[in-house]
Amino acid sequence: MSCPPSKVAVILSRFPYPLEKGDKLRAYQHLKNLAASGHEVHVIALSDVPVTAEHQAMVSPFCASITVLPLSFTTRVFNLLRSFVRGLPLQVGYFLSPHAQRRVRELLRTLQPDLVYCQLIRTATYFAESGSHAPSVIDYQDAFSRGTEQRVSTAPWYLLPLYKRELRTVRAYESRSAAWFNEHIIISEQDRVVMFGSGGHNVTVLPNGIDTEYFAPQDVPKTVDVAFVGNMNYPPNVDAAIYLVNTIMPIVWQTMPHARVVIAGASPHRSVRALASERVEITGWVDDIRSCYAASRVFVAPMRIGTGLQNKLLEAMAMGVACITTPISHEPVGARADDEIRVGDSPDSLAVHIMDLLAHEAERERLAEAGRNYVTSKYAMEHTRTVLNDVFARALMRGRGQ
Numbered sequence: 001m002s003c004p005p006s007k008v009a010v011i012l013s014r015f016p017y018p019l020e021k022g023d024k025l026r027a028y029q030h031l032k033n034l035a036a037s038g039h040e041v042h043v044i045a046l047s048d049v050p051v052t053a054e055h056q057a058m059v060s061p062f063c064a065s066i067t068v069l070p071l072s073f074t075t076r077v078f079n080l081l082r083s084f085v086r087g088l089p090l091q092v093g094y095f096l097s098p099h100a101q102r103r104v105r106e107l108l109r110t111l112q113p114d115l116v117y118c119q120l121i122r123t124a125t126y127f128a129e130s131g132s133h134a135p136s137v138i139d140y141q142d143a144f145s146r147g148t149e150q151r152v153s154t155a156p157w158y159l160l161p162l163y164k165r166e167l168r169t170v171r172a173y174e175s176r177s178a179a180w181f182n183e184h185i186i187i188s189e190q191d192r193v194v195m196f197g198s199g200g201h202n203v204t205v206l207p208n209g210i211d212t213e214y215f216a217p218q219d220v221p222k223t224v225d226v227a228f229v230g231n232m233n234y235p236p237n238v239d240a241a242i243y244l245v246n247t248i249m250p251i252v253w254q255t256m257p258h259a260r261v262v263i264a265g266a267s268p269h270r271s272v273r274a275l276a277s278e279r280v281e282i283t284g285w286v287d288d289i290r291s292c293y294a295a296s297r298v299f300v301a302p303m304r305i306g307t308g309l310q311n312k313l314l315e316a317m318a319m320g321v322a323c324i325t326t327p328i329s330h331e332p333v334g335a336r337a338d339d340e341i342r343v344g345d346s347p348d349s350l351a352v353h354i355m356d357l358l359a360h361e362a363e364r365e366r367l368a369e370a371g372r373n374y375v376t377s378k379y380a381m382e383h384t385r386t387v388l389n390d391v392f393a394r395a396l397m398r399g400r401g402q
Contacts, residue, residue, distance in 0.1 A: 117136070139185040
């Protein structure tokens, strides 16, 4: 089912550049795909940080217009307080500004789009209370309730009531907001089951696409033994980095004392910065993250919390780097354990995989090649573009009562 070129209003909770967060990367990819399919794209982006002209210039080639709605510190504090009054999840209320809502209503009334596309439940109320009757699509990306439930289980006692309230309100909001949209997108089957069970709700599983020509193997010296990348201020990545350096690598270092670790990514939390040593480099922001992947013998994503599909694994596999991960991240990727990716469920098993791949170059190269072949066959950007257009076509039909 093909979607005719349409005027699409895209509502985002963050401006989709720079690409240091998963939701921004996914939004950026989808904007590129929409433009490549001939759609007239109008971006309406909330932002709690300044958006520079240089950042806008990286997105403008895909857009007919860009509107940034700043959320000041005072506004965000007011939004959070208002969340309690309205019974909203804090991660929804944080982004929900009355002033921004008025601007969204005005913009949608002026644009008269053929379709409205919202990313994340954070933007759902903006559409629901806009007065627009345009056909609509929401991309949940991950099941927020799944991630919130994990945080409830690890929250300190003094924050537990707040986390329990957040879980209760997120679940209710996810359920309620489903009725506001004609079509729904989510990143993995696991997240779909968490949110919708065996129900329908016109839900399409759409993993992130990977530009396998951009993320391609590079012939450069391997100067790093073990790498991990990601936004290093994001709690699941912070936890994984600490787990890697403090729990897994000491087992490896008993046998391979010179093994070198690099942890790369934006805004490293102080607990991540504290991991730096002679054997562990914390890089912070890297202009071209491919350089970190390419220089690595092994990529490890030892995730213990978090939801959805890990872009970092797909990128590393696409670049022909042997990858190791945990069951929570392996399941959404779907690659065959031992054939295309290594999977460990304990510090000992993860350490054994690291040592085995570092010690055996032929097996490391075989796994790397198999992993790249898997990502190329399943996550190519062309597939994402086709599925996205099919979803839009169905939304247009449902929205028009066809």
